[in-house]
Structure formats: C-alpha cells, structure tokens
Amino acid sequence: xxxxxxxxxxxxxxxxxxxxxxxxxxxxxxxxxxxxxxxxxxxxxxxxxxxxxxxxxxxxxxxxxxxxxxxxxxxxxxxxxxxxxxxxxxxxxxxxxxxxxxxxxxxxxxxxxxxxxxxxxxxxxxxxxxxxxxxxxxxxxxxxxxxxxxxxxxxxxxxxxxxxxxxxxxxxxxxxxxxxxxxxxx
Numbered sequence: 001x002x003x004x005x006x007x008x009x010x011x012x013x014x015x016x017x018x019x020x021x022x023x024x025x026x027x028x029x030x031x032x033x034x035x036x037x038x039x040x041x042x043x044x045x046x047x048x049x050x051x052x053x054x055x056x057x058x059x060x061x062x063x064x065x066x067x068x069x070x071x072x073x074x075x076x077x078x079x080x081x082x083x084x085x086x087x088x089x090x091x092x093x094x095x096x097x098x099x100x101x102x103x104x105x106x107x108x109x110x111x112x113x114x115x116x117x118x119x120x121x122x123x124x125x126x127x128x129x130x131x132x133x134x135x136x137x138x139x140x141x142x143x144x145x146x147x148x149x150x151x152x153x154x155x156x157x158x159x160x161x162x163x164x165x166x167x168x169x170x171x172x173x174x175x176x177x178x179x180x181x182x183x184x185x186x
Contacts, residue, residue, distance in 0.1 A: 031057045031110075033065065033136050033152045040122065044076075045131055049119035049152070051110070053138075058147040059109040062139040065152065067091060067123060068098040071131055074124045075099050081118035083107050104141060 031053035038046045051063065067075060078086040084103050091099035101121055110116070125131050138148040 031060070031063075031138055031148065031150075033063065033150070034155045035134075035152045036155050037131060043073075043125050043127055043129075045123060045125050047121045047123075047131070047134075048117070049121075050115060050117040050155070051119065052115045053110050053112045055113045057112050058138070058140070060138040060140050060147050061105045061109045062102065062141045064100050064102045064137045064139065065121070066098060066100045066135045068135070071125055071129055072098055072123045073126060075101065075121060076124065077120075077122040079118070079120045081116060084119070109140075 031051065034050045034052065036048045038048070040046055047065075049065070053060070072091050075088050075090055078088055078101055080086050080103055083106050085106060087102040087104070089100050089102070103119065123131075133151045133153065136150055136152055137146045139145065140147050
C-alpha cells in the first residue's frame with residue numbers, strides 16, 4: 001500500500017519534470033544560435049551556425065558572435081547566406097575582448113519562427129584548445145539596441161538523440177512493468 005502511494009507521488013512530479021527538460025529548455029531563450037564545430041587540421045576550426053528565432057522573440061536584424069581570448073587567434077573566413085552582410089573584428093591582444101563576427105540582415109527584421117543556416121566562420125584556435133560555446137547578442141540595428149543575449153549551443157550528434165530515446169523507452173518499459181506488478185498484487 002505504502003509503495004503504491006510513493007510510486008504515484010513520484011509519477012506526479014517525474015512526468016512534468018521530464019517533459020520540461022525535453023521541451024521547455026529551448027523556450028527559455030528569445031532565439032537560438034546552434035553550431036557544429038569541425039576540425040580542419042592543426043589549430044584551424046570551422047563553426048557552422050544555424051539561427052532560429054523563437055516565436056515571440058524581440059525583433060532583430062543583426063547578431064554578433066564573440067571569439068573570446070585566448071580561444072581564437074585569427075578569424076580567416078566568413079560566409080553567410082544571401083541577404084546577410086558580415087563584418088569581422090579580428091582578435092587584438094591589446095583589447096579586453098576577443099574578436100567577433102557581426103552579421104546584418106539587409107532585408108530587415110528576421111522572421112520569428114524561421115530557421116536560417118549557412119553561416120560559417122573559419123578561425124585559428126590557440127594551440128591545443130578545443131573551441132566551444134560562444135557568447136552572442138541579438139541586435140536591432142536602428143536604433144542600435146541589444147535586444148537579447150545568450151550562448152550558442154552545440155547541435156547534438158545523431159547518436160545522442162538515439163541514446164535519449166532508448167533511455168525514455170526503457171523508462172516507459174519499467175513503468176509498465178511496475179504497473180503490471182502492482183495490478184497483480186492488488
């Protein structure tokens with residue numbers, strides 16, 4: 001009797017917690033900038049970004065991604081999809097911040113709920129360093145106003161999704177098995 005009550009109590013808080021972890025994490029940010037990172041040899045790396053403004057995010061037409069020291073030493077190439085203009089500020093050890101890449105959408109505000117990929121940056125990292133998440137700002141260019149800030153997020157490998165789904169399937173199987181046992185003992 002007591003174990004059945006405890007199991008029901010666990011189910012009451014576990015399901016919403018799992019659902020929030022799976023679905024709610026991406027809603028906490030006005031827009032997401034996801035990245036994949038590719039080693040090109042030596043200390044040369046490439047970030048490929050995907051911009052995904054959430055529904056209801058503030059209007060913006062520009063974003064900046066920062067390359068903080070000592071992680072990046074030289075930004076060598078930038079590519080952007082059509083309609084986007086790029087500006088690169090190289091890393092300067094005399095300045096407190098590292099370099100950055102600023103991208104401006106010439107056609108006006110980015111449409112909320114849209115997904116834009118094709119942003120790439122090739123750069124040299126410090127010897128032996130593996131780059132990771134970066135700071136970014138979403139900007140309304142006229143008047144110049146930072147409307148949101150955040151950290152870029154790595155795109156999980158397909159194996160990560162498979163592992164997560166198999167874990168959820170295992171949890172479902174265990175819950176059914178426990179419910180069946182409780183039904184037999186009732």
